[in-house]
Amino acid sequence: MRAEPQDFGRVLSSMCTEPHPAAREAAERFLATNPGDPGTYEAVADLEERVVDDLGAIVGLDDPVGYVASGGTEANIQAVRAARNLADAANPNVVAPESVHFSFRKAAGVLDVDLRLAPLSDDYRADVDAVRELADDDTALVVGVAGTTEYGRVDPIPELGAVARDHDALFHVDAAWGGFFLPFTDREWSFADAPVDTMTIDPHKVGQAAIPAGGFLVRDESLLDALAVDTPYLESTGQATLTGTRSGAGVASAAAAIDELWPDGYREGYERAQADAEWLAAALTDRGYDVVEPTLPLVAADVPEREFEALRDAGWRISRTGDDELRIVCMPHVTRTMLESFVADVDSVRPRRNVNT
Numbered sequence: 599m600r601a602e603p604q605d606f607g608r609v610l611s612s613m614c615t616e617p618h619p620a621a622r623e624a625a626e627r628f629l630a631t632n633p634g635d636p637g638t639y640e641a642v643a644d645l646e647e648r649v650v651d652d653l654g655a656i657v658g659l660d661d662p663v664g665y666v667a668s669g670g671t672e673a674n675i676q677a678v679r680a681a682r683n684l685a686d687a688a689n690p691n692v693v694a695p696e697s698v699h700f701s702f703r704k705a706a707g708v709l710d711v712d713l714r715l716a717p718l719s720d721d722y723r724a725d726v727d728a729v730r731e732l733a734d735d736d737t738a739l740v741v742g743v744a745g746t747t748e749y750g751r752v753d754p755i756p757e758l759g760a761v762a763r764d765h766d767a768l769f770h771v772d773a774a775w776g777g778f779f780l781p782f783t784d785r786e787w788s789f790a791d792a793p794v795d796t797m798t799i800d801p802h803k804v805g806q807a808a809i810p811a812g813g814f815l816v817r818d819e820s821l822l823d824a825l826a827v828d829t830p831y832l833e834s835t836g837q838a839t840l841t842g843t844r845s846g847a848g849v850a851s852a853a854a855a856i857d858e859l860w861p862d863g864y865r866e867g868y869e870r871a872q873a874d875a876e877w878l879a880a881a882l883t884d885r886g887y888d889v890v891e892p893t894l895p896l897v898a899a900d901v902p903e904r905e906f907e908a909l910r911d912a913g914w915r916i917s918r919t920g921d922d923e924l925r926i927v928c929m930p931h932v933t934r935t936m937l938e939s940f941v942a943d944v945d946s947v948r949p950r951r952n953v954n955t
């Protein structure tokens with residue numbers, strides 16, 4: 599029997615989405631190409647250069663350097679790896695806020711560096727003083743998040759960059775999810791706003807490319823050189839990526855999605871998603887739930903376990919934060935109609951005594 603994937607009609611928890619039709623078509627066309635071997639697969643290698651240039655425009659980086667990674671996890675591991683390879687310290691450490699994605703725990707384990715997690719401020723953003731307290735002469739990397747996984751918060755990026763500079767450490771910004779929303783906000787998050795050295799920004803999330811298409815960008819070539827190994831049997835001579843054979847489908851679909859959507863399509867998508875998130879936050883607040891206000895299109899709300907499970911039983915794909923709040927991500931496939939139908943189901947599962955409206 600032919601297996602079919604899920605449809606997106608009730609998916610509210612994912613940070614991935616349906617690819618743009620042009621991205622889907624390009625992915626299929628480039629299925630049998632390998633940007634990991636650019637000497638042989640030249641067409642996809644050219645496309646990858648285009649993607650890096652386009653990502654540079656999105657993140658405010660002139661003369662961008664980088665590549666299309668398998669996802670945010672690889673890009674974050676590479677940021678830690680570059681910092682570790684360039685560090686003078688015998689036992690380098692990485693300082694990051696507690697809200698950092700769990701890929702940094704993988705990076706620390708794989709690379710054998712000490713990961714120091716700083717507590718957050720009351721607004722769920724990195725507490726700069728706490729980060730400063732943890733940083734020392736052995737700090738190789740400071741991390742800030744521009745669009746946190748659980749609450750969609752943007753850390754104080756310029757201030758964290760200053761902490762990194764004070765300790766001669768590199769500064770990484772993880773904009774894996776937020777990077778395609780943030781150009782349309784007044785937040786300070788980009789290479790143009792702060793002394794950022796490396797950044798994660800994933801086309802296969804809000805960028806609407808097919809999976810796998812992550813983005814790893816660096817301020818200058820030397821940071822990528824710090825990752826390169828010799829590649830004797832390939833037509834090219836060195837490789838800075840973590841994986842060897844890579845997905846040409848991911849690269850081509852990222853190029854196609856960005857061609858179609860940057861900047862107007864992404865701007866419209868952001869405005870719609872943000873309005874929807876604010877609508878949902880208001881609807882849940884009206885019904886008596888404690889809601890964490892969405893600064894980007896992500897809503898967290900304190901929904902009791904029983905109601906959460908009833909909504910899952912009704913077919914909604916929803917997830918929880920570490921503190922057990924319901925978490926809803928307004929990705930491009932999430933429409934107002936979907937959210938209205940979700941709220942109608944909330945009404946049917948919640949106890950009547952909560953009614954305020």
Ligand SMILES: Cc1ncc(COP(=O)(O)O)c(C=O)c1O
Pocket residue numbers: 613668669670671672674699701743745746747772773774775800812
């Ligand atoms: C902020 C952030 N960074 C990194 C990642 C990891 O990305 P991936 O799942 O593509 O490896 C995620 C995933 O949701 C994320 O939200």
